[in-house]
Amino acid sequence: MRITVLGLGGVGGYVGALLADQYKNEEVTFVMRGERAARTREQGLLLKSDYRGTHLVHPAQVVESAEGLPVQDYVIVCVKNYSLEEVCRTLSGCVDDHTIVIPIMNGADPGDRVRQYLGKGLVLDSLIYIVAFRTPEEIVQQGNFAKVFIGKKNPSEVEQEKIAKAAELMAAAGVDCFVADDIEAAIWRKYILNCAYNVSTAYYNSPIGPIRADKARAEEYEKLVYEAYAVALAKKIHVEQKDIDHIIWRFYYDHAENASSSLQRDMGAGRVSELDTFCGYIVQEGHRLGVPVPVMERMYGEMKEREVKAGLR
């Protein structure tokens, strides 16, 4: 069996390390770049996971690009949204119609985008709840959870079997992986959370605790949730009021005081970010569908301006 993991950052490093450990006798390939690739070839990839322990893994091979790889059974793509189109261009030779491609990323539309860029393979939709990041030396996963959901809209019977097999492949490696009945709704439940949680923590460069303790910021958080919900409803996604209540309940009572987001970590460190994924997409879809999204629009404008000033755009 051939499995390729492309993008060995926080998410891909977690999933890839567990897969490489479990499937030592299969052909697991990591696509990595530069010094991290060289280090992994020499010393292996070190995962330190609160949830799944420490793993030092040596995949069958580490390559700098997927170009030149033979056809794979599974390709798992865990890059940031802004890299997705570029990496998909390198995949055409290693994907054929039997290949299962799983982008494990944030955002409402990575699956649709991969389907559009590749035009072949069985491309699944997915989402992940995890807190993970890379350092030059290792992959760190924090907290007692890391959960993936996969699926596809209107799958055929054959596709359903393949999706179940993909979930089993990951679960056997220790990646909690579940097949979602309605993956589109599951993605949006998480995406609506991201539209408030990631955007607010990044905008204020603050963890959740101080945001929910501030009345004005907490109200603004709720408005972000409701704007994204309104866009979801206009798109006919099956998200319900009880899902929204749960997102808001989590904000006040469940998220840790020091909980941060990937967008906050990226913007806080002055890196290129997924601002367009969490804000730009909602603003664009709001305009297209005639749904007002004034709070998101204002915060997006200001954060974009910060990125322009920092030379990131």
Ligand SMILES: NC(=O)C1=CN([C@@H]2O[C@H](COP(=O)(O)OP(=O)(O)OC[C@H]3O[C@@H](n4cnc5c(N)ncnc54)[C@H](OP(=O)(O)O)[C@@H]3O)[C@@H](O)[C@H]2O)C=CC1
């Ligand atoms: N981190 C988290 O806690 C969570 C992240 N997510 C989502 O998961 C997705 C991935 O995030 P995350 O893992 O944090 O991102 P990272 O930035 O940590 O990792 C992305 C990786 O992709 C690699 N990459 C990009 N382009 C290429 C390329 N052409 N060839 C090879 N490697 C490439 C980068 O390589 P290099 O190291 O060389 O830059 C990097 O290691 C995002 O959509 C994010 O929003 C979802 C939930 C939580």
Ligand SMILES: CC(C)(CO)C(=O)C(=O)O
């Ligand atoms: C909300 C959270 C932490 C959940 O995994 C996330 O998706 C992110 O940080 O991007």
